[in-house]
Amino acid sequence: xxxxxxxxxxxxxxxxxxxxxGPANAQGYTGPKVNLTFLHGFTGPDRPVMEGLIKKYNDxxxxxxxxxxxQPWGTTWQxxxxxxxxxxxPDVVVINEDQITGFVARGAxxxxxxxxxxxxxxxxxxxxxxxxxxxDYKDQAYGVPISSVAYVMFYNKDLMKKAGLDxxxxxxxxxxxxxxxxxxxxDKSGKKAGQTGFDPKNLDTWGIxxxxxxxxxxxxxxxxxxxxxxxxxxxxxxxxNSPQAISAVQFLVxxxxxxxxxxxxxxxxxxxxAFSQGKVCFFxxxxxxxxxFESQKMNFGVTFMPRVGGTVKDAAWGGSSHLxxxxxxxxxDANKRKAALDFMAWLSQPAxxxxxxxxxxxxxxxxVAKNATFEKAPIxxxxxxxxSVYATSGYPxxxxxxxxxxQAWEAAYLGKKTVSQALNDGVKESNKQIEQARKxxx
Amino acid sequence: MTIxxxxxxxxxxxxxxxxxxxxxxxxxxxxxxxxxFFLFTVxxxxxxxxxxxxxxxLLNPVKTFVGSEFYRNLFTPGTPQADFFWKTxxxxxxxxxxxxxxxxxxxxGLALLLHRPIFGRxxxxxxxFMPGILTVSVMGILWRWMFDNQxxxxxxxxxxxxxxxxxxWLSTEGLAWVPIVVGTVWWTxxxxxxxxxxxxxxxxxSLYEAASLDGATPWQSLRFxxxxxxxxxxxxxxxxxxxxxxxLFGQSLLITNxxxxxxxxxxxxxxTEEGFTNAQYSSAAAMGFAxxxxxxxxxxxxxxLMARDVKGDEG
Numbered sequence: 001x002x003x004x005x006x007x008x009x010x011x012x013x014x015x016x017x018x019x020x021x022g023p024a025n026a027q028g029y030t031g032p033k034v035n036l037t038f039l040h041g042f043t044g045p046d047r048p049v050m051e052g053l054i055k056k057y058n059d060x061x062x063x064x065x066x067x068x069x070x071q072p073w074g075t076t077w078q079x080x081x082x083x084x085x086x087x088x089x090p091d092v093v094v095i096n097e098d099q100i101t102g103f104v105a106r107g108a109x110x111x112x113x114x115x116x117x118x119x120x121x122x123x124x125x126x127x128x129x130x131x132x133x134x135x136d137y138k139d140q141a142y143g144v145p146i147s148s149v150a151y152v153m154f155y156n157k158d159l160m161k162k163a164g165l166d167x168x169x170x171x172x173x174x175x176x177x178x179x180x181x182x183x184x185x186x187d188k189s190g191k192k193a194g195q196t197g198f199d200p201k202n203l204d205t206w207g208i209x210x211x212x213x214x215x216x217x218x219x220x221x222x223x224x225x226x227x228x229x230x231x232x233x234x235x236x237x238x239x240x241n242s243p244q245a246i247s248a249v250q251f252l253v254x255x256x257x258x259x260x261x262x263x264x265x266x267x268x269x270x271x272x273x274a275f276s277q278g279k280v281c282f283f284x285x286x287x288x289x290x291x292x293f294e295s296q297k298m299n300f301g302v303t304f305m306p307r308v309g310g311t312v313k314d315a316a317w318g319g320s321s322h323l324x325x326x327x328x329x330x331x332x333d334a335n336k337r338k339a340a341l342d343f344m345a346w347l348s349q350p351a352x353x354x355x356x357x358x359x360x361x362x363x364x365x366x367x368v369a370k371n372a373t374f375e376k377a378p379i380x381x382x383x384x385x386x387x388s389v390y391a392t393s394g395y396p397x398x399x400x401x402x403x404x405x406x407q408a409w410e411a412a413y414l415g416k417k418t419v420s421q422a423l424n425d426g427v428k429e430s431n432k433q434i435e436q437a438r439k440x441x442x
Numbered sequence: 443m444t445i446x447x448x449x450x451x452x453x454x455x456x457x458x459x460x461x462x463x464x465x466x467x468x469x470x471x472x473x474x475x476x477x478x479f480f481l482f483t484v485x486x487x488x489x490x491x492x493x494x495x496x497x498x499x500l501l502n503p504v505k506t507f508v509g510s511e512f513y514r515n516l517f518t519p520g521t522p523q524a525d526f527f528w529k530t531x532x533x534x535x536x537x538x539x540x541x542x543x544x545x546x547x548x549x550x551g552l553a554l555l556l557h558r559p560i561f562g563r564x565x566x567x568x569x570x571f572m573p574g575i576l577t578v579s580v581m582g583i584l585w586r587w588m589f590d591n592q593x594x595x596x597x598x599x600x601x602x603x604x605x606x607x608x609x610x611w612l613s614t615e616g617l618a619w620v621p622i623v624v625g626t627v628w629w630t631x632x633x634x635x636x637x638x639x640x641x642x643x644x645x646x647x648s649l650y651e652a653a654s655l656d657g658a659t660p661w662q663s664l665r666f667x668x669x670x671x672x673x674x675x676x677x678x679x680x681x682x683x684x685x686x687x688x689x690l691f692g693q694s695l696l697i698t699n700x701x702x703x704x705x706x707x708x709x710x711x712x713x714t715e716e717g718f719t720n721a722q723y724s725s726a727a728a729m730g731f732a733x734x735x736x737x738x739x740x741x742x743x744x745x746x747l748m749a750r751d752v753k754g755d756e757g
Contacts, residue, residue, distance in 0.1 A: 267590055414702060416703065432520075
């Protein structure tokens with residue numbers, strides 16, 4: 001999707017889209033002319049796309065001029081508290097899913113009331129539910145999603161064919177995944193898993209990539225949600241050691257230690273290389289690797305994370321960026337807020353979102369996902385389940401929960417602890433840290 | 443000048459006017475630096491101390507005074523800070539203990555080899571110095587790949603040359619230090635080598651000539667001439683390398699991300715995590731001061747060593 005041609009196709013499609021959805025623009029901001037400052041972290045190849053969108057908005061909205069500033073995300077996280085505290089926050093700021101609830105709980109972001117959303121023409125129900133809810137806190141909305149990434153499962157069609165599997169039917173359930181993974185696993189002497197003399201230490205090809213960094217841990221995150229488990233309970237304490245969570249993660253660890261269809265002690269780099277070289281059938285990871293496999297001319301597909309954890313629901317981890325309105329001093333111009341809402345509404349519209357997908361982002365709403373542009377794109381393999389992508393948000397201490405969780409996955413995956421011991425230890429550490437963090441929010 | 447000076451010599455008390463003017467001038471010269479010093483050193487330290495004694499968050503208007511709570515956490519068994527601060531401090535100390543001797547010996551060895559008029563001497567000096575100009579991110583990614591559990595060059599070489607099974611360097615406690623230490627030595631040894639090369643150039647050739655007339659072996663020349671004469675530069679290299687090693691951050695962050703199980707996490711990485719991932723600024727500030735204090739004691743001890751050495755030279 002990063003080739004110039006596909007970009008052009010997308011842009012053309014976006015323009016057509018914009019024309020057809022024209023009337024939605026009618027109820028825009030009509031007050032006196034205002035200038036808005038807009039702070040975002042799209043500093044890579046996505047920057048010119050964002051700049052193009054802003055230019056388009058400025059050209060079509062003479063009474064609102066948006067001045068954008070791009071800077072690395074981390075810089076924004078460090079500066080935002082000071083900017084808000086001194087009453088000099090930008091009018092609109094993009095905040096990512098792992099930071100947003102922390103800033104909301106600390107009072108850096110102002111809530112978007114239902115009346116405001118409605119007045120600006122932002123219809124919550126048009127977005128993927130869990131994606132929009134990422135920026136919710138205590139039943140109030142604080143942001144509108146404009147960009148999204150997700151954990152997916154890449155599969156190698158050639159290798160699946162070789163293993164006697166249907167390359168157009170990637171596994172969707174636990175049993176299907178295990179069966180397919182077993183079929184893909186062959187050791188260097190040609191023996192399959194389960195056969196006598198099978199040597200799991202010398203695999204030639206294998207079923208699935210599991211690995212020990214934070215990206216690897218997101219497979220366990222999906223498994224826990226799929227089995228009805230949660231990262232935090234209703235009191236927002238860490239709870240990723242429920243029986244559902246333990247059984248879900250146990251299945252993944254068994255793939256390594258019992259079934260030998262995944263390599264032990266592996267790293268993301270090693271599994272990425274293995275998938276590129278056609279050594280492994282299934283590679284769960286971020287959808288951001290799509291470009292890489294496309295440019296390699298691999299015969300691959302992309303599917304939504306299969307239900308490795310259980311059967312309660314579909315789930316995969318996802319990241320997202322949300323347009324937010326920081327808290328402003330009482331002297332703040334009310335017209336600016338209205339104009340800012342208008343800008344947010346415009347930027348999140350299907351036409352603009354479609355343009356934005358040229359950066360590798362996933363659609364934020366079903367209307368965009370249905371666009372004909374994606375019909376033959378490999379990524380569309382996950383579009384039927386984009387409403388099952390869950391971010392790590394909703395509690396102010398994401399860092400305190402996810403760091404111990406990632407450590408727990410590492411210990412379980414490497415076989416240093418049993419799954420229940422690893423998750424219990426992680427929850428214990430996490431809750432100690434939450435207890436301390438909680439004092440900051442009173 | 444002579445006219446005004448003459449009475450000043452004879453009277454017991456000097457004239458009051460010139461006395462008042464003179465002391466102001468040096469302070470004016472100091473003023474620009476003093477302003478910057480107070481603004482960027484004294485004030486931040488003072489404000490940091492204030493943060494460490496309060497429950498502080500920029501966005502929270504209420505900044506409750508909590509006294510030594512965040513310092514006490516470090517000594518209260520069971521708190522994450524007590525568990526991880528000392529663990530990561532020990533990790534950092536371990537790294538220093540292992541890497542400093544290596545960086546001294548390897549630098550001296552290279553300098554001795556490249557001091558001799560061998561073929562391609564300048565080329566090799568450049569080769570060993572060059573890694574030092576890389577940024578820590580380039581160095582970190584490079585050594586992470588070299589030691590990858592599955593696809594690393596080191597494991598590949600082991601398999602091809604010795605048909606030995608791959609070693610999971612990055613995910614085994616203890617072994618995970620190997621890429622960090624080896625990478626750091628590769629990265630920074632060139633600078634120390636250059637210092638040693640400069641010092642070797644100052645050793646009088648006549649001493650070696652006299653020693654060889656007396657029948658000294660090369661080892662004896664090294665042991666009784668080169669090493670003692672290099673002592674001042676060795677001490678300097680030791681002090682600067684030890685201080686740099688205590689600031690371990692980027693190498694372990696990029697090569698192992700502090701893992702497995704925080705076994706290679708540096709104390710600075712942990713303080714950063716507490717401050718910016720967990721948003722516990724006060725706790726991070728307190729740990730920063732605790733670490734700073736430990737470093738001060740360590741530096742004072744080293745200054746003592748240096749002072750003794752200078753005295754020894756004079757005496």
